[in-house]
Amino acid sequence: MRHKVGFKRLDVKESHRKALKRSLITSLFKYERIETTVVKAKAVQGTAEKMITRAKTDSVHNRRIIAKDINDKAVLAKLFTDIAVRSKERAGGYTRILKIGFRPNDAAEMAILELVDRKSAEEKKDEKPAKSSAKKTAVKAEKKPAVTETAAAESAE
Amino acid sequence: MAVPKYKVSKSKTRSRRAANMKLERPVLSECSTCGSKIPSHRVCPKCGFYRGQQVIETEKLD
Numbered sequence: 001m002r003h004k005v006g007f008k009r010l011d012v013k014e015s016h017r018k019a020l021k022r023s024l025i026t027s028l029f030k031y032e033r034i035e036t037t038v039v040k041a042k043a044v045q046g047t048a049e050k051m052i053t054r055a056k057t058d059s060v061h062n063r064r065i066i067a068k069d070i071n072d073k074a075v076l077a078k079l080f081t082d083i084a085v086r087s088k089e090r091a092g093g094y095t096r097i098l099k100i101g102f103r104p105n106d107a108a109e110m111a112i113l114e115l116v117d118r119k120s121a122e123e124k125k126d127e128k129p130a131k132s133s134a135k136k137t138a139v140k141a142e143k144k145p146a147v148t149e150t151a152a153a154e155s156a157e
Numbered sequence: 158m159a160v161p162k163y164k165v166s167k168s169k170t171r172s173r174r175a176a177n178m179k180l181e182r183p184v185l186s187e188c189s190t191c192g193s194k195i196p197s198h199r200v201c202p203k204c205g206f207y208r209g210q211q212v213i214e215t216e217k218l219d
Contacts, residue, residue, distance in 0.1 A: 099198060100212075100213060101202055112200075
């Protein structure tokens, strides 16, 4: 009797599960790499990939369908104008799940869910200072004391 | 009605139970980057590499 095994129920009610999945998918598109449990990662991977496939064709209709589940205008725009463009050459398999061991608290197996075409740390760094010169100086001012702090910590050791 | 003829000794009871308590040794493979023993299909917790790529940052103890 294989009743109630069609999909991962995640031990929560339908409405809770829907909200949880939306939240995870929004975070995935926003941060491009999220840490969660293996079961949750697998539960949202398929939906997220289907969204990217749909986002490859930018139309009002497609945007409205995706907007049903992504309640964040910035993330929605990013999906259509950035992530979908980056994934243009890829015919599916836009995300990957990496197993990273067990959580200490409840021994749940944890995973990283990330976009295969995600930006590396260096690319992100290049992008940020280019946006505005005002931010550039602010970032520099923040960085300077941080460097001296680490240097002090090293000399203390 | 069928009835046991003899009392089952402590030794018999315990050996019967112990036979089902054996622990299995986990099957481990080697990290291709640092060579430490890790479960297969997992990111190496020691060096943070998976399939030759740095995936997560790990603390250096030295």
